[in-house]
Structures are given as C-alpha cells and as structure tokens.
Amino acid sequence: xxxxxxxxxxxxxxxxxxxxxxxxxxxxxxxxxxxxxxxxxxxxxxxxxxxxxxxxxxxxxxxxxxxxxxxxxxxxxxxxxxxxxxxxxxxxxxxxxxxxxxxxxxxxxxxxxxxxxxxxxxxxxxxxxxxxxxxxxxxxxxxxxxxxxxxxxxxxxxxxxxxxxxxxxxxxxxxxxxxxxxxxxxxxxxxxxxxxxxxxxxxxxxxxxxxxxxxxxxxxxxxxxxxxxxxxxxxxxxxxxxxxxxxxxxxxxxxxxxxxxxxxxxxxxxxxxxxxxxxx
Numbered sequence: 001x002x003x004x005x006x007x008x009x010x011x012x013x014x015x016x017x018x019x020x021x022x023x024x025x026x027x028x029x030x031x032x033x034x035x036x037x038x039x040x041x042x043x044x045x046x047x048x049x050x051x052x053x054x055x056x057x058x059x060x061x062x063x064x065x066x067x068x069x070x071x072x073x074x075x076x077x078x079x080x081x082x083x084x085x086x087x088x089x090x091x092x093x094x095x096x097x098x099x100x101x102x103x104x105x106x107x108x109x110x111x112x113x114x115x116x117x118x119x120x121x122x123x124x125x126x127x128x129x130x131x132x133x134x135x136x137x138x139x140x141x142x143x144x145x146x147x148x149x150x151x152x153x154x155x156x157x158x159x160x161x162x163x164x165x166x167x168x169x170x171x172x173x174x175x176x177x178x179x180x181x182x183x184x185x186x187x188x189x190x191x192x193x194x195x196x197x198x199x200x201x202x203x204x205x206x207x208x209x210x211x212x213x214x215x216x217x218x219x220x221x222x223x224x225x226x227x228x229x230x231x232x233x234x235x236x237x238x239x240x241x242x243x244x245x246x247x248x249x250x251x252x253x254x255x256x257x258x259x260x261x262x263x264x265x266x267x268x269x270x271x272x273x274x275x276x277x278x279x280x
Contacts, residue, residue, distance in 0.1 A: 002085040007078050010140045013062050014108055015074045016050070022057030024049075029116035031093030031210065031242055034059065035218045037084035038072045045069045046215045046237070048087060050111040051118075056271045059087075062140070089218045090241050093118045093208070098182045100126040102174070104196055105145075106188020107133060109158050110212055113187040114141050121148040128171045128179070129153070132192070134232060136161035167197050181205055186245060190254045195244035205266050209245035210237045210277035213257060 006018035007033040033048045051060035052053060063075050076082070093116045101120050105113030110131050121127050133139050134157045146152045153160025154168045163170070171184070185197040187210040201209040213236050215225040220238035227234055230247035234240065 001079040001083055004076055004080050004082065005080055007076075007166050009074075010062070010136055013138070014062060014140060016060065016062045016111075017073075018058045018060050018082075019054075019082060020057060021059045021085055021087075024085070025054050025057050027085045028059060029092030030095065031112075031239065032088035032090045033218075034061070034085055034087030035089060035215070036061075036082050036086070038069055038076070038191040039083055042083060043071070044084075044218075046089070046212070046214060046218060048112040048212070048241075049115065051115055061084075061110065062109040068257050071196070078201075086218070090237060091239075093119070093185070093242050095123055095125070098123075100128070100181050102130060102171060102179075102181045102184045103149075104171065104184065104186040104188070104192075105129070105131045106186075107138065107191040108140070108190075109188030109210075110141050110145070113185070116145055116185055117145065118148045121162070126150045128174065128175075128181070130155065130167045132156065132167040132188070133161060133213045134158065137249060138242070143202040152187075154217070161166060166195075167192065168199050171196065172199060175203055177203075183208060190250055190257060193245060193248075194250035195252070196253075197248070201246050205244040205252065208242050209242055209248060210241045211253065212241060213253060227256070231278045240269045248254070 001124050002065050003020040005020050008016045010016050028049050033046045034045050035046050037044050047061045048061040063070050065071050103113050103117040117127050127149050128151045129145045130153045132155040139161050157163050184200050184207045186193045193209045197207050216222040218237045218262045219240040220235045223235040229243050
C-alpha cells in the first residue's frame with residue numbers, strides 16, 4: 001500500500017496527488033505510467049506519471065474524475081493509502097537530440113505533457129508549449145509550464161483564457177511565421193492529437209503522440225490496449241505509450257475508446273454513494 005502525502009483539487013474535475021512511492025520515483029521517466037487499484041476489489045486503471053521527486057521518494061499523479069475508480073480515488077485524502085500502486089510502466093518519451101520542440105497539451109493531457117516539456121528544457125531544447133482547455137476554470141499547470149517554456153501559448157475554446165481557438169490554430173500560426181520544429185509532441189484527447197497530426201503531416205514535421213487506450217494488466221498479455229500503428233497491431237502498455245502520430249489509426253482508437261463510456265458513467269453513479277459511506 002502507498003500513502004497519499006499531498007492532495008490538491010486543481011479544479012472541480014481534476015485532482016493532483018503526491019504518493020509515497022520511492023522505488024517508482026527512483027526509476028520514473030517522463031511518458032511512463034503507473035497502474036493503481038483502490039480497495040481490494042477495485043479495478044486496475046493506468047495513470048500517467050505527472051512528476052516525480054527522486055530525493056523525496058514521491059510520484060505525482062493528476063487525474064480527471066471519469067468513472068467509478070477515479071471517483072473513489074478522488075475521495076481519498078492525505079494520510080490515506082492506495083491499495084496497489086505499480087510502476088513505472090511503458091517506455092519513456094524520447095527527448096534527446098532535439099533543438100526546438102513544440103509540446104502540445106489538451107485538457108488533463110497537460111499533466112502528461114508537462115514532465116516531457118520539463119525534461120526537454122533540462123536537456124537544453126527550445127520548448128514551445130501550446131496548451132488548450134475548454135475554459136478558464138479548467139486550466140492547470142500554467143505557472144509550471146511557463147517556468148520551463150521558451151514560449152507558452154494558452155488557448156481556450158470560449159476565449160476565457162489566453163486566446164480563443166484550438167491548439168492547431170496556434171501551431172499553424174507558428175509554422176507559418178517561420179518556426180521550424182524538429183518534433184511536435186502532442187498529448188491530449190484523441191481528436192486533438194488526430195488533427196495535430198493531420199496538420200504536421202502537411203509540413204513534414206515528425207510528430208509523437210501519447211496513447212491511453214483501455215488497459216488492464218500493463219504487461220501486454222491481455223491485449224486490451226491494442227491499437228493499429230502503420231497497419232500493425234501494437235500494445236500501448238509495452239510498445240508505447242508513445243507512437244509516431246502519422247501512423248496511428250485514430251478513428252479505430254476513438255471507436256474502441258468509446259465502447260465503455262456509458263458503463264463508466266453508470267459505474268460511477270452506482271458506486272459513488274456507496275464508497276462515500278464506506279470511508280466515513
């Protein structure tokens with residue numbers, strides 16, 4: 001069991017937790033993830049490592065409340081324990097050898113994009129961070145991104161934060177202004193990553209995306225996280241989660257990802273009240 005040492009509700013739907021996990025913190029790298037379980041009968045869910053403190057032995061996770069497990073997790077507080085917390089899993093994001101990189105984050109995907117941008121900055125790359133949210137109330141990690149970005153661009157759907165528009169609008173404007181990127185790294189909703197890749201393909205810019213499909217065991221055995229990349233079946237947990245965005249079949253990934261949406265909502269509604277009673 002792993003102890004929650006810090007908790008912060010970043011906004012009504014997104015929670016940050018620092019978890020005491022020294023062995024994971026010692027090995028973690030940007031782009032990797034953990035699998036956790038809340039309660040002895042809980043389901044296994046993957047969450048990307050948002051940050052880590054090797055000296056303090058903590059791992060930071062940032063998650064959005066979607067289904068029953070994230071609802072249960074959000075109800076835990078500092079001093080409580082997470083039943084299982086396993087990692088680091090997956091391959092780290094490749095960050096070496098780039099001179100100028102555009103890191104694009106959408107919504108809670110910014111929690112995954114941030115450690116990647118941070119590592120690139122530490123390695124001396126010029127980092128352009130483009131982040132997008134639906135509105136100002138959902139903005140996260142603004143100061144953190146600004147601290148490690150040579151240029152920080154905030155976009156919002158309704159214009160209440162930063163500039164009104166999409167992350168692809170900002171990226172296209174930079175490219176049209178003459179910025180030449182060695183790589184674009186996009187992390188966020190599948191539809192966002194798809195359109196980033198459609199844009200960068202036109203300019204011939206290498207693009208990496210972080211995929212987060214349905215996942216169960218995290219070892220490649222169950223096959224739940226399969227996706228098609230370049231016409232070949234890959235498993236996000238062991239082959240990724242990063243892939244060449246120009247080769248990913250996003251339409252298939254979106255179709256598979258929506259299979260259990262109604263079940264997630266139903267499970268959250270059915271178990272939320274029960275779990276609240278259990279932890280009182």
